[in-house]
Amino acid sequence: MKYSSRLRYIIFIVTTIILIFTDQYLLEMRLEDQKLDAELINLSGRQRMYSQKIANQLLFVALETDKxxxxxxxxxxxxxxxxxxxxxxxxxxLELHQSKLLDSLFLISSNQLENMSEASLLFQQNQSDSILQFSIKTIAKLKTPFLLNMEAIVAEYQRLAEQKLLKTKNVLFWFSWFSIIVLIAEFSIIIIPFLNKLQIKNVELEKANIQLESFADITSHNLRAPVSNLNSLLHIYNSSNSTQDRETIFLKIETVIHNLTNTLGNLLEFLKIKNNNDVKIESIKLNEVLDHTKELLTDPIFKSSAVIKADFSTASVVKFNRQYLDSIFFNIIGNSIKYKANDRIPQILIKSEPMKKKTKITFKDNGLGIDLKRHGSKLFGLNKTFHRHPEANGIGLYMTKIKVESLGGTIYAESEVDKGSTFTIII
Amino acid sequence: MNRPLNICLIDDDDIHLYTLKRALNEIELPKIVTTFSDGEEAINYIQDNIDNNDSLPDIILLDINMPIMDGFDFIETYLKLHIDKKISIYMLSSSVNPNDIKRAKEISIISDYIIKPIKDETLEQILHSKH
Structure with a gap:
């Protein structure tokens, strides 16, 4: 996992560097080309200038009688x-441009020059009037097309250079688009998932942090309180002289030890959930879980005459850990009975609905309800109780939440005082 | 001051209330000890006696973690009552959570934050400071 994300990261950086360097390389190639083209244009321009000089001098040589x-x-x-x-x-x-036009222009112009030179030479060797006439005629006739030819060569070089420039411009343009597309693609394939992963990890870490703080709170409060009580009781016990008083104190010590044992049990459970590396996930039939819960709650259900209805018709199976789900059902349904309204028989409706990848299970009761405006933020907190109930220990919903969340689920509650509560888990 | 000290204990832990009452009994000062098992009960009592200064406590020993209304919620509601009587409030908790301690220190009407178990000498000092 780590290796592959690092590899992706390297790929992203390497391709970015390659793109930048390619772009730079193309630009430099273009500049080099432009320099060469400029040199060629320059050269052909100079040739044109020379040709003019040559043509003129040939004419002069022919015209000038004094050699x-x-x-x-x-x-x-x-x-x-x-x-x-x-x-x-x-x-x-021939080597670079292979322009046919230039090729023929070169041949023609060199032929023209050759002819002009010949005419001039002919006259120098044989200075008769008729030959002079012929030479001058030839040179004058050839001079203009020759110069035009040379002009055409310069123009052709210019055209070729411009054509090339256009081509490189095109290449650079499409290369820029290509780079942008590659970068966007890589960004969405590599960087965005990477950021998303970071975000998820961050949320997980924050959750873990909060749970660790709660854990510190457990040790701080749930263990320190009974131990401090034990110390105080021991102190009183030691300073007491009456046997009867000592017996009373001893009974209280027993109570504290009982609480302490419970707390230790909860702590161990919490630690087990925290190290949930080997939590088995399996397909669980919801009606089996409910039957099991009803069995465990036989006594309170019987005493309160609670009516429990369930509708698992649209989603009858969930993937979760069986022990966790048993305990979640036990806790939420147990609470509904524990915090029933005094004037009515508890009615509990459990319903499951399929969601995209998960399942939503709602537990609706007609119990006391909780003032969520006042207690909402603490509802799933540790050691928070909202009813004066002898069995309220402020740990059930906390553990329920931890169990739901440790396997990637969510839990929330809606409630109205004296109407009832609805707990929803999405797992 | 001949009137007995009115001491109010707010804690949901019966055992702790018991040991605290025993410790208070050891201190030889005239006093009345009232106990409440959560903040709301105590607030109700204070509200009922708001015009009767003698019935209002002189000292409150307040726990943090309690059902219904915890220690900090109690302080918040208490401040809204605008009580004239100078009542010394001590937070008494087994929480060593630095957040709790910091929060308590930031509230000016809290005289001190004491981590349970409270020593007999500390208890005596608190009582004598009021007497």
Missing amino acids: NVYNTSSLKALTDEWKSEHRKLYLNN
């Missing part, structure tokens, strides 16, 4: 650089 004004070697260097960069871009495209 020495323009240095052909600088033109050659320019052209070589253009060619090498052009080749680089071309290979880069």
